[in-house]
Amino acid sequence: GNSVTQMEGPVTLSEEAFLTINCTYTATGYPSLFWYVQYPGEGLQLLLKATKADDKGSNKGFEATYRKETTSFHLEKGSVQVSDSAVYFCALSDQGNAGKSTFGDGTTLTVKP
Amino acid sequence: GAVVSQHPSWVICKSGTSVKIECRSLDFQATTMFWYRQFPKQSLMLMATSNEGSKATYEQGVEKDKFLINHASLTLSTLTVTSAHPEDSSFYICSAGAGRGINTGELFFGEGSRLTVL
Numbered sequence: 062g063n064s065v066t067q068m069e070g071p072v073t074l075s076e077e078a079f080l081t082i083n084c085t086y087t088a089t090g091y092p093s094l095f096w097y098v099q100y101p102g103e104g105l106q107l108l109l110k111a112t113k114a115d116d117k118g119s120n121k122g123f124e125a126t127y128r129k130e131t132t133s134f135h136l137e138k139g140s141v142q143v144s145d146s147a148v149y150f151c152a153l154s155d156q157g158n159a160g161k162s163t164f165g166d167g168t169t170l171t172v173k174p
Numbered sequence: 175g176a177v178v179s180q181h182p183s184w185v186i187c188k189s190g191t192s193v194k195i196e197c198r199s200l201d202f203q204a205t206t207m208f209w210y211r212q213f214p215k216q217s218l219m220l221m222a223t224s225n226e227g228s229k230a231t232y233e234q235g236v237e238k239d240k241f242l243i244n245h246a247s248l249t250l251s252t253l254t255v256t257s258a259h260p261e262d263s264s265f266y267i268c269s270a271g272a273g274r275g276i277n278t279g280e281l282f283f284g285e286g287s288r289l290t291v292l
């Protein structure tokens with residue numbers, strides 16, 4: 062079956078530091094890959110996505126590249142802000158499975174001023 | 175576009191009562207909706223998949239008689255927690271897949287509903 066493994070948290074960084082949150086996956090076929098973000102007390106919202114190998118998803122300064130050879134989709138940001146403090150979830154979806162996704166355990170990021 | 179809304183966002187009830195949570199797709203038709211449960215500082219646990227006009231598919235270990243799901247229209251799914259007990263207290267989140275984004279598996283999430291059972 063499908064699975065997603067995320068870097069364990071929590072992660073605490075100072076403002077303007079570089080962020081990497083590792084994500085690796087196992088899947089049959091060719092899944093789409095996602096990063097979702099959950100701010101305190103809220104539901105999840107899509108941060109970025111990639112649908113095929115070598116695609117780079119990007120949004121709000123965050124980037125992740127779909128690496129089929131290493132089955133990875135690591136999230137990066139060059140300079141984090143306090144407002145980036147949230148829980149980040151890596152996820153995959155079989156493209157033929159009507160949106161049913163497999164989620165990682167989530168990584169809590171805290172950015173201190 | 176692609177907004178999913180949940181209601182209520184917060185509910186407190188007495189043990190033994192039933193609570194209904196609504197999940198609406200506001201600007202698109204959601205043929206499939208998903209219900210999750212999230213414990214503090216933990217990941218999402220998929221409870222069930224609901225398809226418009228048919229019975230929900232429950233994940234292993236989820237009591238279908240306890241968590242009733244109805245998806246009667248393309249814009250509304252409801253989760254009813256029957257005879258709620260304190261251990262049912264949790265954050266419940268819905269998501270929807272739709273024609274928009276469904277080929278990529280992208281999900282649109284509601285804001286979540288926090289249930290506290292006294």
